[in-house]
Amino acid sequence: MANIISDETIEYVGILAKLELSSEEKEVAKKDLADMLNYIDKLSELDTTGVEPMSHVFSAGNVMREDVVTNGDGSEDTLSNAPSRKDDTFIVPKTVEG
Amino acid sequence: MNELCNLTAVELGKKIAAGETDAVAAMQAVIENIEAKEDELNCYVTFDKEAALKRAKEVKKLMDEGKLSGPLAGVPVAIKDNMCTKGMLTTCSSKILSNFVPTYSSEAVINLEKAGAVIIGKTNMDEFAMGSTTETSAYGVTKNPRNTEHVPGGSSGGSAAAVAADECFFALGSDTGGSIRQPASYCGVVGLKPTYGTVSRYGLIAYGSSLDQIGPLCKDVTDCATIMDIIASYDPKDSTSIKREKYDFTSALKEDVKGMKIGIPRTYFKEGLDGEVKDAVLKAVDVLKQRGAIVSEFDLDLVDYAIPTYYTIADAEASSNLERFDGVKYGYRAKEYDGLHNMYKKTRSEGFGPEVKRRIMLGSFVLSSGYYDAYYLKALKVKALIKKAFDDAFTKYDVIIGPVAPTTAPKLGASLSDPIKMYLSDIYTISLNLAGLPGLSIPVGKDKSGLPIGMQLIGDCFKEDNIIRAGYTYEQAVK
Numbered sequence: 001m002a003n004i005i006s007d008e009t010i011e012y013v014g015i016l017a018k019l020e021l022s023s024e025e026k027e028v029a030k031k032d033l034a035d036m037l038n039y040i041d042k043l044s045e046l047d048t049t050g051v052e053p054m055s056h057v058f059s060a061g062n063v064m065r066e067d068v069v070t071n072g073d074g075s076e077d078t079l080s081n082a083p084s085r086k087d088d089t090f091i092v093p094k095t096v097e098g
Numbered sequence: 099m100n101e102l103c104n105l106t107a108v109e110l111g112k113k114i115a116a117g118e119t120d121a122v123a124a125m126q127a128v129i130e131n132i133e134a135k136e137d138e139l140n141c142y143v144t145f146d147k148e149a150a151l152k153r154a155k156e157v158k159k160l161m162d163e164g165k166l167s168g169p170l171a172g173v174p175v176a177i178k179d180n181m182c183t184k185g186m187l188t189t190c191s192s193k194i195l196s197n198f199v200p201t202y203s204s205e206a207v208i209n210l211e212k213a214g215a216v217i218i219g220k221t222n223m224d225e226f227a228m229g230s231t232t233e234t235s236a237y238g239v240t241k242n243p244r245n246t247e248h249v250p251g252g253s254s255g256g257s258a259a260a261v262a263a264d265e266c267f268f269a270l271g272s273d274t275g276g277s278i279r280q281p282a283s284y285c286g287v288v289g290l291k292p293t294y295g296t297v298s299r300y301g302l303i304a305y306g307s308s309l310d311q312i313g314p315l316c317k318d319v320t321d322c323a324t325i326m327d328i329i330a331s332y333d334p335k336d337s338t339s340i341k342r343e344k345y346d347f348t349s350a351l352k353e354d355v356k357g358m359k360i361g362i363p364r365t366y367f368k369e370g371l372d373g374e375v376k377d378a379v380l381k382a383v384d385v386l387k388q389r390g391a392i393v394s395e396f397d398l399d400l401v402d403y404a405i406p407t408y409y410t411i412a413d414a415e416a417s418s419n420l421e422r423f424d425g426v427k428y429g430y431r432a433k434e435y436d437g438l439h440n441m442y443k444k445t446r447s448e449g450f451g452p453e454v455k456r457r458i459m460l461g462s463f464v465l466s467s468g469y470y471d472a473y474y475l476k477a478l479k480v481k482a483l484i485k486k487a488f489d490d491a492f493t494k495y496d497v498i499i500g501p502v503a504p505t506t507a508p509k510l511g512a513s514l515s516d517p518i519k520m521y522l523s524d525i526y527t528i529s530l531n532l533a534g535l536p537g538l539s540i541p542v543g544k545d546k547s548g549l550p551i552g553m554q555l556i557g558d559c560f561k562e563d564n565i566i567r568a569g570y571t572y573e574q575a576v577k
Contacts, residue, residue, distance in 0.1 A: 009463075016462035017417060018424070019455055020443040028452075029459055032517065036460050039518055040406040043476050046483065053478035056308055056338070057294055057485060057534035057559070063337040077201035083431035092426055093438045 003037040005030040099134070100127035103264040106317040107173045108324050110267055114161070114172040121161065121172030121216055124267070125154035128174045128218060132265045140240050141260040143179045144187045145219035150174070154216045161214065169324050171214030176266035178257050179220040180227055181207055181312070182301040186217070190303050191235035192225045194423050194430045194449030204301025205336065206270060206312045206329045213328045218266050221256030225451045226420065227277055227305045229253050230523045231513050234453040239510060244286055245549055248507040251281030257315045258285040268316040268325055272302055274309045275408050276502075276527025279539035282315055283502035283552025286541040288322050288569070289315045291527075293559045294534035295340030296326075298333035304419040306412035307338070309531040319540065319570040323347040326562065342560060350563035355571045356390030358564070361495035363398035366526055372505045378551040379501045382542040385575050386499075386568060396494070399487045403480050404529035405521055409457075410464050410477035411532070416454075417461025423449065456517065485533040492558040497568050500526050502539045502552035526554060538565040540573065 010030050014021055021029060075088065084091035102110065102124055113119050129147055136142060154174070160166035177183060180190045182200035189195045207217070224234040232240045232255025240255045242248040243263035250259040254271030258281035261269050271278040273291035282289025290313045297312040304310060314325035326347040333339040362383065367376055387393045425431035425445030432444035450458070464473035491498060503523050513520040530537045535556055542553040553572075555565040 012466070013459050013463050016466055017455075017458045018421070018439075018442045018446050019450075019458065020440075020447040021455075025455075029456070032456050033460060033463060035518060036409065037463075037473075040410055040464075040473060040477075042406050043403060043410075043480050044472075046400075046403065046480055048476065048479035048483070051479040051482050053475050054482035054485060055478055057532075058338075058340060063334070065334065071202075074201050078427070081198060081201075081428035083425055083429070090426055093435065093441050095438050 003034045003041070005034045099131055099264065102127040103131050105267070107267040107321045108169055111169045111171060111173050115167065121154045121158040122151065124172060125151055125174050125216060125218070128266060131263070132218070135263050135265060138241060138246060139243055139259055139263055139265070140238050141221055141256045141263065141265050142176070142219045143189055143191060143222050143237050143256070150216070150218050157214050157216050166214045168213045170210070170328060173215050173267050174218045175210060175215040176218050176221045176257055176260045176269040177207060178223055178254050178269065178271045180223060180272055180303045181270060182303070183207055183217065183220065186220065188220065188303070189237070190226050191223045191237055192449065192451065192454070193236045194446070196236070196430055198429050200301070202301060205298035205331065205333045207301065209329050209331055210270070221254070221260055221269060223256055224253035225454050226303070226416070227253040227272060227274055228416070228453050228457050230276070230280060230520050231508070232256060232281070233510070233514055234451055236451055241510070242285060242507050245507070245547065247509055248549060249284065249510055249513070251284035251507060253277040254315060255281045258282050258287055258289065261285065261287045261315050261317060268314060268321055270312055270329070271315045272310055272312050273531065274306045274412060275531050276524040278313045278315060279527050279537050279552070279554060280503050280524060282539040284507035284550065286544070286550030287315055287317060288319055288541070289313065289539045290322050290326065290562070291530060291537045292326065292330065292562060293340070293536045295338050296330045296342065298331060298336040298339050300333055300335040306415040307419060308415060309412055311531070319566060319573050320351055322538070323351050323566050347562055347566060350566040351570050352567050353571050353574045355386050355568055358391045358497060358568060359495045360386060360391045360393045360568070361491055361498045362393060362395045363401070363498060363500055364395050365398050365401040366500035370504050370522075370525070371501060372545070374545040375501050375505060375551050378543040379499070379553045382553050382572055383499055385572055389571055389575060391568070396491065398491060398498070400480070400484050401525070401529065404484060404532060405525060407477045407480045407484065407532060408528045409460065409521065410473050411481065413457040413461035414465050414474050415461070417458045417465060420454070420458055425449075453517070481532045484529050488529070488533045488535060496561070496564045498556040500554050500556070502526060502554040506545045506549035506551060530556060534559055536562045536565060538569050540569045
């Protein structure tokens, strides 16, 4: 079954992916996404009834540690990468209205 | 070219240890070679000659004082640009990280530096390791040193090309679906993807976290094992790091495959495989057979399902991992925007290239409500089946051998127009990442146009010793 990606779907994917696409990019994305889904649909040929999904090849549990700082204060180094900063803070556009 | 550049990493390390040369002379030799070739090849994204020489002088001083020694002490190394290097630009070949200077180094790099290896610079790659040709880099394509009309492969194309061109003595790469093994094959060098969890991913900028693994690209199997001894470690900072029983890879450097059971998957040699590649790989298998390996063919199931499974899982993980690039704390931020959300969107849309956007969108889609079960969960189930197919095979065989890629390196510009076609170049490598298995790529000849052909030796999890032993035996036999 061939997949067709609607304008609404590509709009929604753009919101999820936090990407702003031009109208040309949207058309390309619709086709690319449909092509890939057609390709991935091959997996539906396989009967996976009763198969446990494997997220990790080795059974991995959570790895816990004490909540203790071990690497010192790197705040100045970290802030030196900031696109915009003021003193010890990152500057971002206004996030709360009113 | 300075004759030092022809040495393998271990050969150079021995000469340095014997006092016949030193870390600074080695760095100077490699710098001369980089300056002669780099305009054409573009292996490096970041190469700072003075800084590299300064690091070499520091190592030389420590060695002179007797404070540092080892097989790779003083040997210059290139690092793929998705591994953080403290104080050294790390771009992932993306515009979005064009100004990112990490505040810490990745564990693999720290391990190398502790052993005295000296970083030359950072190598070019497909943007965020998403690609098979190194053409999706925001910093220009890298050319294959064996034939500059062709791609070096990818995504660790800069690392593979730098090794092939003697622009370094060895390099680190990362492999999510074949990104070490395939460029190693295309460039005629040795590359290893270790068992998942063997080399710490701490400081490796994540693409598909359940698949990513760091490994060496180098000139021969001896170098490969020696580098693994140094970079493999249990690291509590990587929650998926595995505590292995042993971290000794060089003890597998034995010229002995008597009684080793080698399986040849018929499905890897069917249609789609170039005839010259097929012949070269089977000829190499014969060399091992003549030395006492027991070779038989078998049917490995599910080969055709590996790529769709991979792209579902890798892109899902990528869409999540790449959410962090939002223009707030580091990296590129769009110049003009209207409010916070528009800043995120503009920053990401301007900062990411087309292939990265394509994968983030597919990943977002397969994880979205209503499609999660049909795509993502389905892929995780097929992954379990693929793992089981390998588990079954490894009850009968010590090593599975096939080609690394269906063809030799394609021409520059021939792959990007059709993503699915490009993805197919990873058909033999990708399932190892899904199953966590180690894979070694070694050169086994050239096609009629002079492009290298690679053979892939696949081992069971934690059985790098088998593939290193088989690879080493082959290498010694044809020397």
